[in-house]
Amino acid sequence: TAKIADDQSGVGSYSFLNIPQKVLLQNILEEVSAGTHPQGSVEQKVGDFYASGMDSAAINQRGYEPIQPVLAQIDAITDRSSLLRLVADQMKSGNSSLFRVNISPDDKNSTINIAHFSQAGIGLPDRDYYFKSNAPTIGIQNAYKDYIATLFELTGDNAEEAARKAAQVYDIEKELATSHKTRIERRQVKNNYHKLAVAELQKTQPYIGWADLLNQLGMDTDTLDIRQPEYYNKLNAMLQSLSINDWKTYIKASTISAYDPYLSRPFEQASFEYNKALSGQSTEQPRAQVIAQAVDRQMGFALGQL
Numbered sequence: 178t179a180k181i182a183d184d185q186s187g188v189g190s191y192s193f194l195n196i197p198q199k200v201l202l203q204n205i206l207e208e209v210s211a212g213t214h215p216q217g218s219v220e221q222k223v224g225d226f227y228a229s230g231m232d233s234a235a236i237n238q239r240g241y242e243p244i245q246p247v248l249a250q251i252d253a254i255t256d257r258s259s260l261l262r263l264v265a266d267q268m269k270s271g272n273s274s275l276f277r278v279n280i281s282p283d284d285k286n287s288t289i290n291i292a293h294f295s296q297a298g299i300g301l302p303d304r305d306y307y308f309k310s311n312a313p314t315i316g317i318q319n320a321y322k323d324y325i326a327t328l329f330e331l332t333g334d335n336a337e338e339a340a341r342k343a344a345q346v347y348d349i350e351k352e353l354a355t356s357h358k359t360r361i362e363r364r365q366v367k368n369n370y371h372k373l374a375v376a377e378l379q380k381t382q383p384y385i386g387w388a389d390l391l392n393q394l395g396m397d398t399d400t401l402d403i404r405q406p407e408y409y410n411k412l413n414a415m416l417q418s419l420s421i422n423d424w425k426t427y428i429k430a431s432t433i434s435a436y437d438p439y440l441s442r443p444f445e446q447a448s449f450e451y452n453k454a455l456s457g458q459s460t461e462q463p464r465a466q467v468i469a470q471a472v473d474r475q476m477g478f479a480l481g482q483l
Contacts, residue, residue, distance in 0.1 A: 184463075186456035203469045205483050219479045226476055230439075230468035237441045241332050244436050248332065251429050257416055260424055261386060265393035272435035273297060274428060275412060276390070283402070284370045291372070292401050296357050296408035299350045300325070300434060302455070304357035307350065320454035322347055327447040328433040345423060346430040349415070356411035369404045378403070382413035438467075 181188045210228040214220035241248075247267070254260050264275055277297035283289050301307060301321055306314060322343050329339035363369055378387045378401065391398065403409055416424075437444040449461050472480055 181457075183460035184458065186458040199466060199469060202473060202480065203465050205480070206469055206472060207465070209483060219482050223472060223476055223479050223483060227468055227472050230471055231464065233442070233464060236439075240441045241433075241444070243440065244433065247432055247436075248429060251425055251432065254421060254425050254428075256421060257384065257424075258386070258389070260421065260428065261390060261416075262393055264428065265390055267432065267435075268394060272432060274431035274435075278394075283372070284366065285372070292396060292398055294401055294403050294409070296405040298353040298408070298412065299357070300346075300431070301350070301354075303360060304354040305359065307354045317454050318347075320451050324447055324451035325430050325434070327450075328430060328437065328444070331443050331447065332429075332433060342426050342430070346427050349419070349423065349427045352415065353408070353411060356405075356407045358405050358407070363405075371403045371406050373401055373403055373406075375399050375401060378409075382409055384413045384416040385409065438471075 179188050185192065206223065206227040209220050210224040210231070212220070212224065214224060250263055254263060267274065268276060268278070275298050277295040279293055279295075280290050281293060283291045299307070301317070306317060322340075325346050326336075326339040326343035329342050330336060334342065358369070375387050375391065375398065378385070387401075433444075434448075437448045445461075453459060
């Protein structure tokens with residue numbers, strides 16, 4: 178008898194507890210954002226964050242202006258080194274395109290933390306979305322291509338060029354996805370642990386340039402856990418075989434997609450239309466609820482104090 182609300186993509190016991198809690202957090206945020214607080218206080222930081230997200234008039238007026246500096250940096254890329262430098266810089270801002278890394282205990286020595294690099298590079302949720310040919314999956318594939326094309330249109334391309342670029346991005350992602358392990362394969366813990374020396378990776382995957390990448394990320398280590406080496410072998414090969422212009426198109430799509438929740442209304446709508454096809458959620462959540470979730474994700478400890 179459970180019913181999924183139109184603005185939700187699922188339902189369960191956690192939802193019944195969590196959704197009322199989100200309303201309480203929203204009440205706190207509305208109260209604190211309406212007041213004046215000492216500069217540097219938790220109330221000021223949290224309140225300003227929430228208020229900035231709720232100022233949809235200013236956000237809509239700016240369009241994609243906030244990401245124009247990053248797009249200009251992408252346009253200025255001339256070679257593989259400058260491409261990977263930009264990718265590393267974006268990783269530090271939370272936009273992980275070609276690499277996915279987390280720091281956690283070594284699987285075989287829990288007394289130390291190490292860097293774990295996992296497969297990445299795709300925009301659809303899982304490799305199987307690129308290879309299944311049933312009607313629902315094809316519908317999601319088409320919605321995703323339309324979404325990427327829309328992002329290119331919203332940032333200045335005409336419809337024909339935007340569709341061409343979207344197809345190009347999709348093909349690159351599909352090629353990367355051929356190297357991905359399936360969800361079931363990733364459950365086999367021992368097969369997803371490969372502790373390797375950075376010096377060895379430099380030799381076997383020279384086009385990635387691991388030493389430069391780690392330096393750019395500010396990571397001082399001589400050893401990494403490469404959870405899915407097949408992906409990084411594929412990435413290394415494609416960094417050699419694909420043109421810089423192809424990679425620039427791919428990185429531009431990934432960048433716009435990473436930031437579209439924070440841009441003007443047309444970007445929000447493009448993202449929602451894709452996610453509607455993917456998740457079945459038929460109605461957008463109220464903006465206050467979305468921004469409350471953003472505050473909780475980005476400033477959770479500060480919000481927790483309040």
